[in-house]
Amino acid sequence: MRTPAKRPAGPIESAPADARPGAAADWPMPSSGRAAPTVPVRDFATLRRALVVLLVATVVLPAGFLLYYGVASWHKALDDASGFAVRSSRITEEQALKVFELNEVIRDRVLQAIHDAQSPAGTLTGNALTAKLRSIAAPFEHLAAVSVYDSSGRLVVTSDPYLGVPRSLAQTNAFRSAAHWNQDDYVTGTIPLRGHRDRSFNVVAPRHLDDGSFAGVIALSIRVSYFEDFYRELVTVSHIGQLALMRNDGTLLARYPPLAPDDIEPPVPRGMLAAQLGGTERVRLADTQAIIGYRRVGSRDVYVTDSLRLDQVFSRWLARMSIVTGFSIVPSIALFLVAFIALRRLDSEEKAWQQWQAEASRRRAAEEDYRHALKMESLGRLTGSVAHDFNNLLMVLSANARLIRLKTGEDGMDKPWRAIERAVQTGEALTRRLLSVSRKQPMRAERIDLRSRLAEWKGLIEASAGARCNVHIAVPDSVWPVLADPTDLQLALINLVANARDALPAGGRIAISANNHHAARERPDGALAAEPNLVRIAVSDNGCGMSPDVTTRAFEPFFTTKELGKGTGLGLPQVYGFCQQAGGDAQIISHPGVGTMVAMRLPAAPPRAQATASAEPMQAEPARDGAAAPSATATGAAAQTRPDDDQTGSALAHRAPTGATGLDLLLVEDDQEVAEATAAVLNLDGHRVTTAPDAHSALQIYRRHAHYDAVISDVTMPGTMNGIELAIALRDADPDLPVILVTGHTDKLSLAQREGLLVLPKPVNFDALRSALPHAA
Incomplete structure (x- = not known):
């Protein structure tokens, strides 16, 4: 795109200090010694009257035409x-x-x-x-x-x-x-x-x-x-x-x-x-x-x-009339909307016109920001599908380059290898920039005191319930604080109260309660393992209730039983998604004619000392200079997502066999080329690597050969189980087994943090990976 020639500032307006090079002005800037162009005069009163006439005409003329045509065509139909x-x-x-x-x-x-x-x-x-x-x-x-x-x-x-x-x-x-x-x-x-x-x-x-x-x-x-x-x-x-x-x-x-x-x-x-x-x-x-x-x-x-x-005769006339009405009313609606929007914007346009000279530069900046926001939004959509595959390609390239260097030595290959390494670093930087554009941030979990927060939100909740509904909030002093995003929790409560209000058209009672909840689940060996402490928040009403068929589909996105325009089908899915992201779940109990209760189970907040440690930043970046980086830096979020890093290293060292044979590692990666390249690098380091294409295959391999010293797994994989779920299953089977997760998605970090798992950013820095694995004794 060509850059317009710069012009000296004239007597009316000087160039703003933050003007962008190449930005075209709304009006040409006058040269020195020449008079400024006359600003056109716009008669807003006349324009407003014209828009009102157009607005009325878009309703009256089509209505009159359809009335005349309808009467005439009906008489013709009778004839x-x-x-x-x-x-x-x-x-x-x-x-x-x-x-x-x-x-x-x-x-x-x-x-x-x-x-x-x-x-x-x-x-x-x-x-x-x-x-x-x-x-x-x-x-x-x-x-x-x-x-x-x-x-x-x-x-x-x-x-x-x-x-x-x-x-x-x-x-x-x-x-x-x-x-x-x-x-x-x-x-x-x-x-x-x-x-x-x-x-x-x-x-x-x-x-x-x-x-x-x-x-x-x-x-x-x-x-x-x-x-x-x-x-x-x-x-x-x-x-x-x-x-x-x-x-x-x-x-x-x-x-x-x-x-x-x-x-x-x-x-x-x-x-x-x-x-x-x-x-x-x-x-x-x-x-x-x-x-x-x-x-x-x-x-x-x-x-x-x-x-x-x-x-x-009327049915045939109505069919013809519907076609004519459709062809007439669509352009009329379009003209009506255009005229209505133009009329609504006329006042602001009049003020903007009067302040045009003072607001010109800011308007250009706002337009540029708007275009930039649209671009960022488009890139954000692309990164979700591109980042994972691109990181895999970078890992393949980096691993194979490292293999070539290690096998051929320094002689004659240093310069090409450095070029490949710089290309990988450039690609990694590009991936990080793309992920930052997508703004995929982890959930901002905070320690929430339900008793104080619900008292603070009571006015908003009662406003959502409406004047016909009586809201009763009961939170005992003994209820534990929860670890969740307060904004998402507030939105979930408002959605549930709004749904309860819609189920009570004639008014009724809406109750919000909270209590501590203990649960246990069965481990693979058949023993019961205690679940983390949960807090159960229930919103109930005495409305019309839901049938079993509706209850089973209530959490489906876009499913709604409300009239068109009165429901989007996103309220209950937001509640369910919030609970899942927070590490809990949601449940609906409803009986037709009796009422409905929606219960959210959220994880209880840990003690304050542990909560403070887990709330530290998680954005350290790995080094890419070829040297081994410190563990906390090389693993990115590893030091922050696992409070017991020293214990992890000690466990690895304790499990490592003696001698020069290295470690027995289980590598879980769905991309075959990434798996082969990573395994080859680890083999050169003296480790013995077994690969698995998905989490279920990894579990089967581990159950058959439970002698591995550590497991390295991708987070995003095909099938019903991801890497985090695999790590949890392996930890349940063997609490001393170290599991290292690899991911290129920042939204996975918060999940790994809640589970206390070690995470390396993708593409993996093999020096960082080596530092995470202790040397064989």
């Missing part, structure tokens, strides 16, 4: 529904009209067949007529049977006697209409067809002798399924509507889709009762309204209808 009902009823009318016209042709053929089969006396003779009627009906899919009745209404012959055709029509309106009023195409109601799941209705027409006297009727049985199949195809395409064929008195002949058992038949349109040719009407159903389009089939007293429920 479209009416038009759809008319069009579909016309289609079904054409289909029904063709069927009835075809019935007339069939009827004429039946009359001719009857005429041919009549005897001179006018009676029907022979079985040939049955066969003839069957041959007439067979080609037509809609026709179930053709039947002939005499003048008294009795059945004379039918094309299919097995369908349950009525034996007499004498008492029916159809027969009387044909006999007395000579009415053609009288349509009856539906009857079931014997042996079929289908139904049929009859179209009845009179027949006469040559002299014009009434001779009986012809009944054509029409399959209902023929119409319903056609209606099904139409509804499948449109996904809306109910098509029906019915008489003008409302008698239903065919419908698709069929009515549900609890549905009510829609009322008959007034136009049908008035024998109108067609139209649309809106009728009221049990739970909604419907638009019915109807058409009369020719001159017959039969109508086809299409019924559209308004709730279906």
Whole structure:
């Protein structure tokens, strides 16, 4: 990036003493002897009015548009529904009209067949007529049977006697209409067809002798399924509507889709009762309204209808309206937020504008600090995944360089080895800088007197509980102090009280208590080992409680049962994480309808003398000049994280075998190249090294061959057990076994400190490692 040319300070503003080279000013600095540029004048009142107008417009205009569009599109949806009902009823009318016209042709053929089969006396003779009627009906899919009745209404012959055709029509309106009023195409109601799941209705027409006297009727049985199949195809395409064929008195002949058992038949349109040719009407159903389009089939007293429920029309309108609303409201919300934020910032901008010349340099510094903070935050995210692998690479490089030097001697290799050593030192320095950027500091554990601290925090706790809840705090004088971070403890209590408050919407009682807790755990050999002293802090309420399923997931991050926007799911996970980091644990006991208790178990603080020793600094750095450094310096945090360093060295010396064979060491490292390089260096020092890729493998090896003089282990390893847990397990199995931990993460130091473990920083200085291991006797 190019650096702008420097300009001499003008009469208005001199260059600030702390100005950074290359920082661009908001306005060009005037040269000597020239007038300063005029500061632009901004009319903040006008700008504020414009922003208010814009703010109102972002609400009013979209709302007005959506209201207008919604009303207009709803009326259009109703018009479209009416038009759809008319069009579909016309289609079904054409289909029904063709069927009835075809019935007339069939009827004429039946009359001719009857005429041919009549005897001179006018009676029907022979079985040939049955066969003839069957041959007439067979080609037509809609026709179930053709039947002939005499003048008294009795059945004379039918094309299919097995369908349950009525034996007499004498008492029916159809027969009387044909006999007395000579009415053609009288349509009856539906009857079931014997042996079929289908139904049929009859179209009845009179027949006469040559002299014009009434001779009986012809009944054509029409399959209902023929119409319903056609209606099904139409509804499948449109996904809306109910098509029906019915008489003008409302008698239903065919419908698709069929009515549900609890549905009510829609009322008959007034136009049908008035024998109108067609139209649309809106009728009221049990739970909604419907638009019915109807058409009369020719001159017959039969109508086809299409019924559209308004709730279906509304659903389609709402779907379209939702899309339009989405496309309209998103930019409106964006404009509203922009205008709102701009309006909120206008006052501060006005003050900043008035003080611009005096605040210019500080503003530039603040912007630079902000960019630096963002960069630091980004680097902090990177270091967690990079530091461990980078330290391993440095260890491989350092160990192999040391091996090359030791095996080849000083002759001719001193200069290259020094170059490699300087590169390793440079890489180590880079790693330390990256870790310092990430700001991964150990927990700031302090000795906390719960009785005094809870009394000090009572006002804050009661404010978190709210006015409806009564907070009761009970801490006996005999409760031990705890060793924890007071800020994290305060936050954990506030989170628990807030959760209890949310479980008591109508108010209730929240109790905070503390008591000493003794526990024991089983060692690998089956014996009980006393746990460190713990203090149990419980927060309980008499609220609604939690179900077992919720209780088991309560400590999961981001899990919450609260409404959207009222819970993040991070309160209880913070409590659990705090307890784990402090060396304790947390537990939930809850019963629905009874209440909930959350108990935190925290380690009790050691006596004051020991607490003072453990609170010393832990940031000593190892030497990298190739010479053996003192133990406290070379091990970094070793002297501070283990109060009995002398005892550690004595234990190692006591366990070391005599002679020049060195020590038997167990090296636990998941990186194979790091393990091989470290083992090779230790072998050159005369030690016998066994390697293990993870903590579980190391435990198995140690249990099989419990003759090792010391264990060297990485802290971060694959599997369910890390190096600190391995050290604890080994210490439980053999309290005299020295364990040296290696880590590049500063957040592991506090854990090792609480356990009193010896820790070396990564990458390991092999001179420091040699000083930690006593020479073989």
